Amino acid sequence: MARTGDRVRAVTAPAIGGPDFTLDRGSPVPLYYQLAQQLEAAIEHGVLAPGDLLGNEVDLSVRLGLSRPTVRQAIQSLVDKGLLVRRRGVGTQVVHSQVRRPLELSSLYDDLEAAGQEPSTRVVRNETVPAPADVAAALGIAEGGEVTVLERLRLTHGRPVALLCNYLPTGLLALDGARLESTGLYRLMRASGITLHSARQTVGARTAGREEAARLDEREGAALLTMRRTAYDDTGRPVEYGTHVYRASRYAFDFQLLVRG
Amino acid sequence: MARTGDRVRAVTAPAIGGPDFTLDRGSPVPLYYQLAQQLEAAIEHGVLAPGDLLGNEVDLSVRLGLSRPTVRQAIQSLVDKGLLVRRRGVGTQVVHSQVRRPLELSSLYDDLEAAGQEPSTRVVRNETVPAPADVAAALGIAEGGEVTVLERLRLTHGRPVALLCNYLPTGLLALDGARLESTGLYRLMRASGITLHSARQTVGARTAGREEAARLDEREGAALLTMRRTAYDDTGRPVEYGTHVYRASRYAFDFQLLVRG
DNA sequence: AAGTGGTCTAGACCACTTT
DNA sequence: AAGTGGTCTAGACCACTTC
Numbered sequence: 001m002a003r004t005g006d007r008v009r010a011v012t013a014p015a016i017g018g019p020d021f022t023l024d025r026g027s028p029v030p031l032y033y034q035l036a037q038q039l040e041a042a043i044e045h046g047v048l049a050p051g052d053l054l055g056n057e058v059d060l061s062v063r064l065g066l067s068r069p070t071v072r073q074a075i076q077s078l079v080d081k082g083l084l085v086r087r088r089g090v091g092t093q094v095v096h097s098q099v100r101r102p103l104e105l106s107s108l109y110d111d112l113e114a115a116g117q118e119p120s121t122r123v124v125r126n127e128t129v130p131a132p133a134d135v136a137a138a139l140g141i142a143e144g145g146e147v148t149v150l151e152r153l154r155l156t157h158g159r160p161v162a163l164l165c166n167y168l169p170t171g172l173l174a175l176d177g178a179r180l181e182s183t184g185l186y187r188l189m190r191a192s193g194i195t196l197h198s199a200r201q202t203v204g205a206r207t208a209g210r211e212e213a214a215r216l217d218e219r220e221g222a223a224l225l226t227m228r229r230t231a232y233d234d235t236g237r238p239v240e241y242g243t244h245v246y247r248a249s250r251y252a253f254d255f256q257l258l259v260r261g
Numbered sequence: 262m263a264r265t266g267d268r269v270r271a272v273t274a275p276a277i278g279g280p281d282f283t284l285d286r287g288s289p290v291p292l293y294y295q296l297a298q299q300l301e302a303a304i305e306h307g308v309l310a311p312g313d314l315l316g317n318e319v320d321l322s323v324r325l326g327l328s329r330p331t332v333r334q335a336i337q338s339l340v341d342k343g344l345l346v347r348r349r350g351v352g353t354q355v356v357h358s359q360v361r362r363p364l365e366l367s368s369l370y371d372d373l374e375a376a377g378q379e380p381s382t383r384v385v386r387n388e389t390v391p392a393p394a395d396v397a398a399a400l401g402i403a404e405g406g407e408v409t410v411l412e413r414l415r416l417t418h419g420r421p422v423a424l425l426c427n428y429l430p431t432g433l434l435a436l437d438g439a440r441l442e443s444t445g446l447y448r449l450m451r452a453s454g455i456t457l458h459s460a461r462q463t464v465g466a467r468t469a470g471r472e473e474a475a476r477l478d479e480r481e482g483a484a485l486l487t488m489r490r491t492a493y494d495d496t497g498r499p500v501e502y503g504t505h506v507y508r509a510s511r512y513a514f515d516f517q518l519l520v521r522g
Numbered sequence: 523a524a525g526t527g528g529t530c531t532a533g534a535c536c537a538c539t540t541t
Numbered sequence: 542a543a544g545t546g547g548t549c550t551a552g553a554c555c556a557c558t559t560c
Contacts, residue, residue: 068550068551069549088556089556
């Protein structure tokens with residue numbers, strides 16, 4: 001039986017009824033993951049068109065020289081991503097719409113950068129303070145305990161888009177002012193080995209007060225989008241609490257939801 | 262070997278090092294799912310506290326009389342929900358925070374009802390019209406093709422909260438006016454066999470115009486929360502497009518995001 | 523009746539973490 | 542060295558859908 005001992009053996013499935021897949025058993029990348037990536041690429045590039053049937057799992061596993069559970073694991077990961085649909089008695093097909101974008105814990109900086117908006121940041125405040133009640137509750141620490149507060153003005157093309165106020169457990173992270181001006185907070189956290197896992201968000205709206213309007217270069221009474229968020233790492237510990245205010249005239253949240261199975 | 266043929270056999274695991282689990286092999290509910298439900302309940306009720314180790318998978322499977330893959334499938338489903346964390350070489354633990362709420366494709370009606378807000382609905386418009394360009398694009402039909410347009414005023418405790426305007430492919434669903442006044446659109450769709458799978462949402466804000474303010478019982482210039490959404494069924498076909506407007510003074514979106522693995 | 527995915531088993535070897 | 546989860550195999554029977 002082929003086991004991990006057989007190094008650098010590559011298997012190419014015949015193209016009968018579908019695209020080619022190449023598996024490398026010598027690679028540290030799991031076989032199910034290699035297959036999932038190639039399936040995703042085939043869908044992405046239109047080799048597998050919306051509505052196409054994948055061919056049954058038993059045949060696929062024989063053709064690929066994999067066991068059925070391994071093939072199923074690959075398929076399942078794409079079903080979870082919403083790229084494939086399984087129907088008992090029918091088969092597995094590529095989903096009909098072009099919906100590709102994942103739901104992600106959005107980083108404003110990354111989002112803006114990806115959209116070609118040339119984001120920049122001005123750090124307004126970066127210090128250690130006693131935790132106010134709401135912050136303490138959100139971060140799960142004692143009221144009055146030390147937290148780091150970070151206030152930033154986010155701009156695109158040199159014009160203000162948002163006022164960001166974040167609280168972090170002190171000592172979690174080195175908040176270097178210069179690096180904060182050149183990148184986003186989440187990227188900094190990831191670089192420090194913090195794996196973000198989930199976040200709870202509340203999105204609302206209100207009108208701008210006078211001082212706020214001035215800082216954001218808006219008229220008084222302009223519509224603002226507000227966001228309050230607590231983010232958790234992969235062990236479920238709160239690592240960040242923030243209240244953000246966006247100029248509604250220049251920003252809207254855009255995201256995709258998946259219904260849980 | 263115990264197979265599905267053995268009816269109504271129940272297995273109770275000894276409580277050594279953990280809570281009891283009872284599996285019914287005669288039930289049509291899959292074993293991994295029964296286990297997952299009981300694990301989730303144990304976490305929910307505090308029998309398993311945050312940070313608790315679950316015990317290794319091999320022992321668990323022996324205790325429960327299940328194979329390891331089956332136990333893993335149960336655990337994996339809770340990891341996906343964000344309730345458990347696995348660490349190689351360490352074990353599986355209950356997540357540290359109390360984050361429980363799932364991310365879901367939110368139904369305004371259900372959300373309000375769950376919050377004890379006594380929602381009600383007034384159907385303002387329910388007819389078939391030629392599709393405007395944006396609607397046609399969102400629903401993937403020809404511009405000017407037939408669509409059903411549905412306009413509703415949503416109230417809580419008898420006071421307006423939101424103006425809902427939805428477009429659906431004509432013939433997808435019987436939109437009975439009376440039922441629309443007593444329940445939500447998504448519940449009606451689910452009852453018609455439509456399985457919602459994902460949605461793309463854009464959330465923004467603006468100030469209220471005169472007529473709009475009057476309909477929502479707000480002042481002119483009040484902050485409004487806006488939402489535009491396209492929902493897809495499990496085959497990826499668009500089944501609904503809507504533009505909603507909420508009174509920011511009475512409503513905010515509240516949801517949880519999970520980072521994709 | 524034939525074909526599909528859904529579930530389940532009883533093993534195996536591996537990589538990683540902790541002791 | 543010992544213990545954990547991560548991956549993988551080669552089967553099996555079942556429920557559902559379609560013909």
